[in-house]
Amino acid sequence: ILIPFLGLVLAFWFYSARETFKPEMLKGKRVIVTGASTGIGEEMAYHLARMGSHILITARTESKLQKVVERCRELGAASAQYISGTMEDMAFAEHVVKEAQTSLGGLDMLILNHVGTSYFGYFDGDVGHIRKLLEINFLSYVAMTVSALPMLKESEGSIVVVSSMAGKVGFPFTVPYSATKFALDGFFSSLRQEFHIQNINVSITLCILGFIDTERALHAAADVLLVPAAPRAECALEILKGGALRYRELYYRYGSTRLPLLLRDCAAELLESMVRSRYRLDRIGPG
Numbered sequence: 001i002l003i004p005f006l007g008l009v010l011a012f013w014f015y016s017a018r019e020t021f022k023p024e025m026l027k028g029k030r031v032i033v034t035g036a037s038t039g040i041g042e043e044m045a046y047h048l049a050r051m052g053s054h055i056l057i058t059a060r061t062e063s064k065l066q067k068v069v070e071r072c073r074e075l076g077a078a079s080a081q082y083i084s085g086t087m088e089d090m091a092f093a094e095h096v097v098k099e100a101q102t103s104l105g106g107l108d109m110l111i112l113n114h115v116g117t118s119y120f121g122y123f124d125g126d127v128g129h130i131r132k133l134l135e136i137n138f139l140s141y142v143a144m145t146v147s148a149l150p151m152l153k154e155s156e157g158s159i160v161v162v163s164s165m166a167g168k169v170g171f172p173f174t175v176p177y178s179a180t181k182f183a184l185d186g187f188f189s190s191l192r193q194e195f196h197i198q199n200i201n202v203s204i205t206l207c208i209l210g211f212i213d214t215e216r217a218l219h220a221a222a223d224v225l226l227v228p229a230a231p232r233a234e235c236a237l238e239i240l241k242g243g244a245l246r247y248r249e250l251y252y253r254y255g256s257t258r259l260p261l262l263l264r265d266c267a268a269e270l271l272e273s274m275v276r277s278r279y280r281l282d283r284i285g286p287g
């Protein structure tokens, strides 16, 4: 009886001792948000604007980025600017970071959020697609991190990596996407270990998201998934809180993300069958 009781007391102490988020934490901070023309990235830009951050956003579609920047200025951003280009090109990924150096004089938070287009369905065997998706969803994240590290070391800043439950547990119908998200976990969790060993005070927050109501995700999966999508504005705010509080991992939403992970190592087959039961399999096209 004593051991579980002590466990509960320790858990309560741990959670109550945790710092709480205040919007002032991000006031005046210099932040890059990738994939910010739509979806969760766009919502993160608006939250940051309300908190008074300096924002540099990027994606491919210039017309959308222009509108997001205008809105960020209306909402009170300390400054807002964009650079358009594709993350298939590592030189572009590095160029975005250099722009933060030139125009913001440094960087406090690097939010890696963009995601390349993939398909929802049985794996089609296209190796070239996996290579391309790895470049966009993984290698460009690495390239930006490498370029940003000198600035982040100086500011003792943060790297926020937006990933997915599909990067922690095997999900059907998103094989190429899942592969890129698992790669992010491997790279950034290992890098975090080295930062500890080398006393590098740059936090890495890996964000594990469930199903979120962005246009892309609803279009791809709303018809097939039996779970409701969570609101993207709330999700965006939770990501920013997790980054500002320097969490190692952020789970949104908790019930649909972290709890299955408890099953992963002790009852993997049960978890896999639970995952499969969340799909309307009759609505998936033939492989």
Ligand code: NDP
Binding pocket: 034, 035, 036, 037, 038, 039, 040, 041, 058, 059, 060, 061, 062, 064, 085, 086, 087, 088, 112, 113, 114, 115, 116, 117, 136, 162, 163, 164, 165, 209, 210, 211, 212, 213, 214, 215, 216, 217
């Ligand atoms: P969206 O499709 O709404 O946004 C993706 C962003 O990435 C857009 O701004 C898009 O802009 C940009 N982008 C796409 N291709 C490229 C490219 N080649 N180069 C540069 N930018 C590109 O996605 P979400 O908001 O739904 O997802 C955001 C993050 O959250 C992703 O990392 C995703 O994996 C993760 N996530 C989302 C979930 C969900 O259910 N929505 C669930 C789990 C994780 P443009 O087309 O103009 O380039």
